[in-house]
Amino acid sequence: MATVTPLLSTHGISRHFGGLVAVDRVNFEVHPGEIRALIGPNGAGKTTLVNLICGRLVPSGGTIFFEGEEITHLPAHVRAGRKGIAYTFQITSIFGNLSCADNVALAAQRSLARANRHQTRKRRRAALSASITAMLDRVGLADRADMQAAALSYGHQRLLEVAMGLALQPKLLILDEPTQGLSDGEIEQFCQVVQAVANDATVLLIEHNMQVVMALAHRITVLHHGAILAEGTPEDIRANTTVQNAYLGS
Numbered sequence: 001m002a003t004v005t006p007l008l009s010t011h012g013i014s015r016h017f018g019g020l021v022a023v024d025r026v027n028f029e030v031h032p033g034e035i036r037a038l039i040g041p042n043g044a045g046k047t048t049l050v051n052l053i054c055g056r057l058v059p060s061g062g063t064i065f066f067e068g069e070e071i072t073h074l075p076a077h078v079r080a081g082r083k084g085i086a087y088t089f090q091i092t093s094i095f096g097n098l099s100c101a102d103n104v105a106l107a108a109q110r111s112l113a114r115a116n117r118h119q120t121r122k123r124r125r126a127a128l129s130a131s132i133t134a135m136l137d138r139v140g141l142a143d144r145a146d147m148q149a150a151a152l153s154y155g156h157q158r159l160l161e162v163a164m165g166l167a168l169q170p171k172l173l174i175l176d177e178p179t180q181g182l183s184d185g186e187i188e189q190f191c192q193v194v195q196a197v198a199n200d201a202t203v204l205l206i207e208h209n210m211q212v213v214m215a216l217a218h219r220i221t222v223l224h225h226g227a228i229l230a231e232g233t234p235e236d237i238r239a240n241t242t243v244q245n246a247y248l249g250s
C-alpha cells in the first residue's frame with residue numbers, strides 16, 4: 001500500500017515547565033485534507049502541543065516535521081509565513097478600529113506580496129482587493145466589509161479571525177477553541193465555514209464542544225496528562241471506554 005507523507009508529524013515531542021511535563025513524548029500525525037480534532041480535559045496539554053507546532057514554544061525534546069521537512073527549530077513567523085501554518089489566535093488579533101476589510105488586508109498583504117512580487121502595483125492592489133472580498137465571503141462577512149471590526153458581534157469577530165487566517169493561504173489552519181462564547185446559531189454557521197475551509201486547507205481543531213467535534217472531525221486525537229490516550233474516528237472515540245472513563249464522563 002502506498003504511504004502518504006503526513007502534512008505534519010511530531011516525533012517524541014515533549015515540553016516541560018519546571019517539574020511539570022505538559023507534553024510527554026507525543027507522536028502525532030495530521031494528514032493532508034483532514035479535519036483533525038484535538039480534545040482532552042483541561043490541562044491535558046492541547047495548547048502546549050499546538051504552541052510547539054507553531055513555534056511559539058521551544059520543545060524540551062523531540063522533532064517536528066511539516067511536509068516532510070524538519071521545522072523543529074524554525075521561528076514561529078517562518079512557520080506561519082513561509083510554511084503555511086496558521087494559528088488563529090497567533091497571527092490574527094483583530095484591530096477594532098479598522099474595518100473588516102482592512103483587518104483581512106493586513107493579514108493578506110504579506111502572502112500576496114510574496115506570490116505576486118513580479119506584478120505591477122496596480123495588479124497587486126487588484127489582487128489584494130479580490131482576495132479580501134473572497135475571504136470575507138468565505139466566512140459570510142462580505143456585506144460587513146466596511147464595518148469597524150469592534151462593531152461586530154463576538155461570533156462575527158471569531159469569523160473575521162478565520163478570514164484573516166485564510167488570507168495567509170495556510171496549508172494547516174489551527175483553530176483554538178473557536179466556538180467558545182458563540183451562540184448555537186453562530187456555532188452552526190461556524191461549522192459550515194470550517195467544512196468549506198477544509199476543501200482547501202487541513203484543519204486542526206482544539207475544541208471542548210463535543211457536538212462540534214463529532215460533527216466536524218474526520219479523526220480525533222485525545223490527549224490526557226500530556227500523552228495521546230486514543231485516536232480514531234468520531235465513532236471509535238465515542239465507543240472507547242478508556243476515553244469515556246478519562247474524559248467524556250459517561
Ligand SMILES: Nc1ncnc2c1ncn2[C@@H]1O[C@H](COP(=O)(O)OP(=O)(O)OP(=O)(O)O)[C@@H](O)[C@H]1O
Nearest residue numbers: 017020021022040041042043044045046047048049
Ligand atoms: N507557560 C506555562 N508555564 C507553566 N505551566 C504551564 C504553562 N503553560 C501550560 N502550563 C501547564 O501545562 C499543562 C498543560 O496546559 P495546556 O494549556 O497545554 O492544557 P490544555 O489541554 O490546553 O488545557 P485547556 O483545555 O484548559 O486550555 C497544565 O498543567 C498547565 O498548567
